[in-house]
Amino acid sequence: MAGNFASGTPATLVRAGIVGTGYAAARRAEAIQADNRSQLITIAGHQPDRTTTFAQTYGVPAVQSWRDLVKRSDIDLVIICSANYEHGKIARAALEAGKHVVVEYPLALTAAEAAELIALAKQQNKLLHVEHIELLSGIHQSIKAALPGVGIPFYLRSASLMCQQPAPEKWSYHREQFGFPLVGAVSRIHRLTDLFGSVATVSCQTRFWDSAKATGYFSSCLCTAQLRFTSGLIAEVVYGKGEAIWYSDRTLTIQGDRGALTIDGEQGQLVTAEGTKTLTVGSRRGLFAKDTTQVLDHLTIGTPLYVSLNASLYALQVADAARRSAEVGEVVEVGE
Missing domain, CATH: 3.30.360.10 (Dihydrodipicolinate Reductase; domain 2)
Structure with missing residues (x-):
């Protein structure tokens, strides 16, 4: 799924927004900023002070709501590193907004919701990748x-x-x-x-x-x-x-x-x-850096990912x- 990111020019950078301010979010931010094919745009979290401090660490502005983040026109990829119960609803909103999505496991708290999200990603022709670094x-x-x-x-x-x-x-x-x-x-x-x-x-x-x-x-x-x-x-x-x-x-x-x-x-x-x-x-x-690199490889040159949505769904x-x-x-x- 190379999309419009295949040329590798500044105009075709994969522009990412991260939801979360914990360990996984930090590793994702580092990986996005270390790769010349991607750009970190903003970070959303629940606690205003913590979100602001976290975003300042990576030199980007913070937004206080993931709902604002997924609507932004300057974001191509939403990376979800928040609490488990939020994964499904954030992924759904991001896909409906036309964004590619990377989400830490589990994709959702029920297999039925996960199946709906997989179908939605296919309908939208957008990447939905469920991390499983193990x-x-x-x-x-x-x-x-x-x-x-x-x-x-x-x-x-x-x-x-x-x-x-x-x-x-x-x-x-x-x-x-x-x-x-x-x-x-x-x-x-x-x-x-x-x-x-x-x-x-x-x-x-x-x-x-x-x-x-x-x-x-x-x-x-x-x-x-x-x-x-x-x-x-x-x-x-x-x-x-x-x-x-x-x-x-x-x-x-x-x-x-x-x-x-x-x-x-x-x-x-x-x-x-x-x-x-x-x-x-x-x-x-x-491992988070390795996962992020594979996502960017997939988006820019179309290489296959190490885990399929069907495999993620079956485990659920x-x-x-x-x-x-x-x-x-x-x-x-x-x-x-």
Whole structure:
């Protein structure tokens, strides 16, 4: 989708506006300003003082509302780095205004809304890209390269548990603003569907500890899901964070009929009959810049992106099946 940006002249720079003032927004701003094919125009946020200070860091003016940002005629690309619950409505408004859109995962808090946005982007002939930098990481690429060594995978356990004491009063600890745990953290699902394909059924349980300080917030959450892939692989996915978690755990173990693969943080091993091989997994740094570069490559010279909208939507559909399973207390078929 090279559009009108292919010539590379100053008149055809990709002019970007960013919604958000957090870590991801900062990395996006740096990447946009470091690339001679793009120009950062403005930044929108919720808190006027913070937004102004953040925008001054990058030498651009601030606007106090994302609604004002998406309407601007001098913006081609809207980059959404705000709270999860806002992603869908900002993406919709930007697409309706004729803008290209990059959004941090999840695209929306329901698979149905995500499907509507994908259809809208196609109708508008505009880029809609859902970031999933984990797929770009050295860890994920090392897993892909080493996976044939385990033979036929039959079981895996993926754990993402984070001790955080005290729990912050921010959107990522708010039920409605973060969303169902495996939707808000859909990357945990997306990594597995990227590696192992389609899921047949999901069984899920979840628990929240409500915050004693503020209504709507939680101090901890725990979500466990069992995914049965159509290949027969059984996967256990554990996600939790907050004050009730006393030991952080970021591990992935894959068992196959010829070996096992383990990842602990940024360390990895492949265990087979021939012995144990240490995996070089690389760093997580620079992934937002890499994602941004691929977006600009796509817009200027039409190169394909590393993740498709269909893949993003499918991961959300699996996460949505987990939500429904937790609500009804039954095994749910994906897509039913």
